Each structure stands twice: as C-alpha cells, then as structure tokens.
Amino acid sequence: MAIRVSTTIADGAALVADIERRSGERVSACYQCGRCTSTCAAAFAFDYPPHRIMRLLQLGQVDKVLNSRTAQLCFDCMTCSSRCPMTIDVANVIEQVKMIADEHGIRVNKEKSIRLFRRAFLKNVRRHGRLHEARLLTWINLRSFKPFNDLAVVPLILRRKKVHIVPPKIRNRREIHRIFHEVNGNGGGNGNSDRHGGGK
Amino acid sequence: MSAYSYFPGCSLTSSAGEYDTSFRLVAGTLGIGLDEINDWNCCGASPAPHHWGGNLGVMLPARNLHIAGYGHEAMVAPCAGCYNRHKNAQHELAASAELREQTSRILREPLRYQIEILNLVELFDREISPEALAERAQGRLEGLNLATYYGCLLTRPAKIMNFDNARNPVSMKPLLRATGAQSDHFPFKSECCGSYMGLAKKEIVLRAGRRIIEVAKDLGFDAIITACPLCHQNLDLRQSQINKTYGISLEMPILYFSQVLGLALGLSADDLGIDAHMVSARKLLAKISGSAVDPASPAKSGDATEPTATLSGIGEAS
Numbered sequence: 143m144a145i146r147v148s149t150t151i152a153d154g155a156a157l158v159a160d161i162e163r164r165s166g167e168r169v170s171a172c173y174q175c176g177r178c179t180s181t182c183a184a185a186f187a188f189d190y191p192p193h194r195i196m197r198l199l200q201l202g203q204v205d206k207v208l209n210s211r212t213a214q215l216c217f218d219c220m221t222c223s224s225r226c227p228m229t230i231d232v233a234n235v236i237e238q239v240k241m242i243a244d245e246h247g248i249r250v251n252k253e254k255s256i257r258l259f260r261r262a263f264l265k266n267v268r269r270h271g272r273l274h275e276a277r278l279l280t281w282i283n284l285r286s287f288k289p290f291n292d293l294a295v296v297p298l299i300l301r302r303k304k305v306h307i308v309p310p311k312i313r314n315r316r317e318i319h320r321i322f323h324e325v326n327g328n329g330g331g332n333g334n335s336d337r338h339g340g341g342k
Numbered sequence: 343m344s345a346y347s348y349f350p351g352c353s354l355t356s357s358a359g360e361y362d363t364s365f366r367l368v369a370g371t372l373g374i375g376l377d378e379i380n381d382w383n384c385c386g387a388s389p390a391p392h393h394w395g396g397n398l399g400v401m402l403p404a405r406n407l408h409i410a411g412y413g414h415e416a417m418v419a420p421c422a423g424c425y426n427r428h429k430n431a432q433h434e435l436a437a438s439a440e441l442r443e444q445t446s447r448i449l450r451e452p453l454r455y456q457i458e459i460l461n462l463v464e465l466f467d468r469e470i471s472p473e474a475l476a477e478r479a480q481g482r483l484e485g486l487n488l489a490t491y492y493g494c495l496l497t498r499p500a501k502i503m504n505f506d507n508a509r510n511p512v513s514m515k516p517l518l519r520a521t522g523a524q525s526d527h528f529p530f531k532s533e534c535c536g537s538y539m540g541l542a543k544k545e546i547v548l549r550a551g552r553r554i555i556e557v558a559k560d561l562g563f564d565a566i567i568t569a570c571p572l573c574h575q576n577l578d579l580r581q582s583q584i585n586k587t588y589g590i591s592l593e594m595p596i597l598y599f600s601q602v603l604g605l606a607l608g609l610s611a612d613d614l615g616i617d618a619h620m621v622s623a624r625k626l627l628a629k630i631s632g633s634a635v636d637p638a639s640p641a642k643s644g645d646a647t648e649p650t651a652t653l654s655g656i657g658e659a660s
Contacts, residue, residue, distance in 0.1 A: 181533075183533065183534040183535075183536060183546065183549075183550040184534075184536075184539070184546050184550075186549065187543065187545065187546055215539075215543065215546075217388065217534075217536075217537040217538060217539055218388065218537075219493075219494040219498070219534035219537055220494055220498035220499055221494065221498075221532070221533065221534050223498065223499060224497075224498055224499075224500065224508040224509055224532070225509070231499065234499075237392075240392065241392070244392075253543075255541075255542040255543065256539075256542045256543060258542065259389070259538070259541050259542040260388075260389035260392060261389075263387065263389040264386075264389050264390065264398070267383075267384045267386065267390075267402070271383040271384065272352050272355075272383060272384045273352035273384050273387070275352070275353075275356050275357055276356075278541070279541065282541050282542070286542075291541075291544075292541075294582075294583075295579060295582070295583075295620075298579075298620055299357070299579075302617075302618045303359065303618075304356060304357045304358075304359060304618065305356055305357065306355070306356050310352070310355060310356075312381050312382070312383050313381050314381055317383075317405060317448065317449065318383055318402075318405075320448045321398065321401045321402060321405065321448055322398070324397075324401065324444065324447075324448050325397040325398045325401060326398075
C-alpha cells in the first residue's frame with residue numbers, strides 16, 4: 143500500500159506524543175499480543191485492526207492512522223480496553239486519534255455515513271432537547287440516498303407504537319441552545335468537526 | 343425510603359417504551375418511588391462526546407444531574423447509554439473546576455452534580471434481596487434458562503462505571519435465579535452488539551448480533567436478558583434482518599431485566615409490554631410453570647385469567 147503523506151501533518155513523533163498526552167496511555171507498552179483485535183466487533187470492517195493501529199503509532203506512522211477507516215468506524219465499545227493485558231485503554235487511544243483527525247479536517251470518504259449519523263443526531267438534539275428517532279432515520283436515509291433502508295421494520299414499529307409522530311420537545315430549549323453555543327463558540331452552528339465541509 | 347430521581351432517556355419514551363412501562367410497573371409493585379426528572383434532556387449518547395473536544399458530552403448530562411439533584415440522593419437511568427453518559431459526565435465534572443464553572447454559567451445557578459447514579463440492575467439489587475424475591479416469585483419462572491447479557495456500557499470503562507466486573511459481570515444473576523429460572527454462564531455476556539452502527543453501518547451490527555444470538559441458541563438458552571435499549575434494538579428489532587441476511591432462523595426472544603422480574607412477580611406479559619418485541623416470546627411464556635396456555639393457540643382474550651402468561655396481543659395476530 144502506498145504511504146500517503148498528508149501535508150497538514152508535519153511531525154509524526156509530536157502527534158504520537160500528543161495522542162499519548164490526551165489519552166494518558168503509553169503506546170510503547172503494547173507488545174502486539176492481538177487480544178484487542180480478537181475481541182473487536184468491528185475489526186472485520188477496519189482497514190487496520192486495533193493492534194496494528196498501536197503498532198503504527200509506535201512506529202510514528204501517524205498519517206496512516208489518522209486517515210484510517212478504523213478511526214472513523216470504532217464506536218468505543220471498549221472491549222479491547224477491558225481485555226488488554228497491559229491495561230492500555232486502546233479505545234481511548236483510537237478515540238483521541240479520531241478527535242485529532244477531526245481537528246485536522248481529515249475526511250475518510252468511505253465512512254461518510256457515520257459522520258452523517260453523528261451530525262444528524264446532534265442537530266436533532268440541539269433543536270428539541272431530545273432525540274426524535276423517526277426524524278433521525280428519515281433524515282439519514284434521505285441524505286445517504288438510501289430511502290428504503292430499514293423500511294421493512296417500519297410497519298412493525300408503527301404497530302407497536304414505538305415511535306413519536308410529533309417530535310418530543312423539552313420546555314427549556316434555551317438552556318440547550320446555550321450549551322451548544324458554549325461548546326461550539328459560534329452560535330450553535332455546525333462546529334469544529336463539521337467546519338471542513340462534511341457534505342453540506 | 344425516599345424516592346429515586348428517574349431519568350427515562352429518549353429511547354424509553356419511544357422505541358423502548360416497554361422498558362419504561364415494565365420498569366415503572368415493577369418499581370411500583372416493589373414500592374420503589376420514582377420521580378421523573380423535570381424537563382430532562384437527551385444525554386447526547388455516543389455522538390456528543392466525539393464533538394467539540396468532548397464538552398458537549400459533559401454539559402448535556404450535567405443539566406440533568408443538576409435538576410435531579412433537587413431533593414434527591416440518587417437517580418436511576420435504566421438505559422445503559424444514558425447511565426454511562428451521566429457517570430462519565432460526573433467523573434469529568436469532578437475532575438475539572440473549570441468545567442463546573444462553565445456549566446454553572448450556562449445553567450445560571452451553582453451546579454449540583456454529585457447525585458448518585460444507578461443503573462436498573464443496581465437499583466433492583468439494592469431494593470430487593472434474592473430471598474425476598476424468591477418468596478414472592480414462588481418459582482414462577484422454573485424451567486427457563488436465561489442468558490444474562492450486559493454488553494458494554496453498563497460496566498465500561500471500569501474505572502469510571504465502577505459497577506460489577508467489566509470482563510465477567512454477574513450482577514443480574516442472583517435476582518434472576520431467585521425467580522426460579524436457571525441462568526447458566528453465557529460467555530458472550532460482555533461482547534458488543536454493534537452499538538449505534540445500525541443506521542450507518544448495518545453489517546457490523548448484524549454480524550455482532552448473529553454471533554451473540556447464535557451462541558445463546560447453541561447453549562440452549564430460552565431468552566437473552568438485557569438492560570440496554572440499544573442492545574435490545576440490535577438483537578430484537580434486527581433479528582429478522584440477521585435471519586434474512588445469513589439465511590438462518592434464530593427466533594431468540596430478547597427480554598428486558600425489568601420484564602423478567604415483572605413476570606416473576608406475577609404481573610401479566612401484556613402489561614409488561616412483552617408483545618411489543620419483534621421476536622415473539624410465546625413459547626417461553628408457555629414454558630413457565632403454572633401457565634395454562636397452549637403455545638399452539640395464539641392470542642385470545644379469554645386467556646386473560648392466568649396472570650403469569652396472558653398471551654393476548656403476542657405475535658402478529660392483533
């Protein structure tokens with residue numbers, strides 16, 4: 143595989159140090175037993191399984207890690223962390239990689255649907271203070287051009303009254319808006335992680 | 343005994359409505375008082391902590407902790423995701439004066455965040471002893487073998503959740519066994535169900551779900567017991583998709599912990615919302631001792647005389 147050198151990432155060693163500082167973990171402690179990978183529910187969909195992410199970080203090949211699908215796909219179930227014989231919080235390391243990738247505006251195109259999901263979810267919460275599941279599903283299906291995704295279960299869900307037709311709203315939505323405004327610093331817009339053009 | 347502050351969370355008000363119903367019903371039966379948090383908001387679930395340096399994932403739960411703190415010592419969050427988010431937020435608030443100050447500014451009041459946060463298993467463990475439950479259950483669930491499934495969020499990360507054992511959790515077992523049911527070791531009890539990837543990356547969820555359910559089936563379990571609405575969704579709602587995708591037929595009922603306790607206490611399957619699941623639990627209910635219901639004949643209103651296993655509404659008939 144060709145090595146992609148990203149222009150935004152100057153110094154691999156400095157970034158590894160940053161990942162270690164943010165996560166509070168030492169990547170050098172990993173001795174490649176592979177237990178994290180063997181317990182990972184999503185490893186089959188990753189380009190680099192968890193133990194290889196650790197190895198790449200040890201070697202300072204941060205650009206590969208930051209551009210990996212793994213960083214986008216890991217959903218932080220923390221199974222790897224609970225099984226590591228060196229008690230490395232592997233999920234936390236990958237989490238920090240994901241954050242740094244976001245900060246560098248790195249977009250792994252194949253995993254667009256996950257960003258779409260996260261953004262749609264938060265947009266929903268920002269507006270109403272609670273999640274409206276039906277709207278989330280509809281919005282994601284339309285935006286990802288898969289309008290019939292999960293359609294088969296819709297009548298079953300409706301029959302069991304498992305869905306709100308009208309979005310649930312809280313009364314003090316102002317407070318929610320203030321929270322989004324505070325963490326975001328720009329009036330509840332799309333925020334840092336969406337600043338770099340995530341399909342608007 | 344003062345009442346608990348109750349945080350239902352978004353799932354329990356919609357797709358996991360039966361979890362809320364059964365929890366309130368069982369809590370009421372056991373005399374546990376629940377005060378729903380006034381005007382609670384979404385905890386931010388998995389997407390919030392991944393954004394904006396993670397503070398959104400602290401401040402959304404912080405508002406709930408603050409409201410819950412009015413006159414309550416402890417709050418209960420039956421959704422494992424909500425429980426996890428609130429405990430995480432509490433942990434981060436405790437560690438950072440700056441974060442506390444920032445949150446106080448938003449709420450325009452000095453932040454209260456130190457309320458004790460319990461999950462549903464923890465709450466029941468505290469409120470009813472296995473002996474007391476066994477006395478009330480009178481072996482009603484004899485003949486069943488129930489797989490306890492904890493998933494990820496109840497126990498991980500272990501340092502923050504500080505609940506049970508992250509690798510080999512056992513906290514559901516004493517109460518389940520007190521119902522008269524058997525509960526053998528289920529080796530996949532802390533495997534991940536695929537989390538929130540159901541919408542964005544379905545193959546991860548279907549694959550993870552298949553492994554969990556297949557193992558339970560091979561080991562002869564009658565049902566998988568969970569205390570997480572997302573696990574339930576991935577194992578129950580998506581079970582038909584798993585069957586279709588892999589050309590198999592699993593038919594494994596997935597029940598909430600509160601529903602099983604309800605059945606043990608003699609509450610009706612109808613009231614506990616067991617018919618709200620996608621996978622029918624009819625066979626399981628018919629197996630319960632004392633049940634006069636014939637599994638071959640579904641839903642009839644006349645069946646309602648038997649409290650442990652009224653079947654009206656179960657299956658597709660209604």
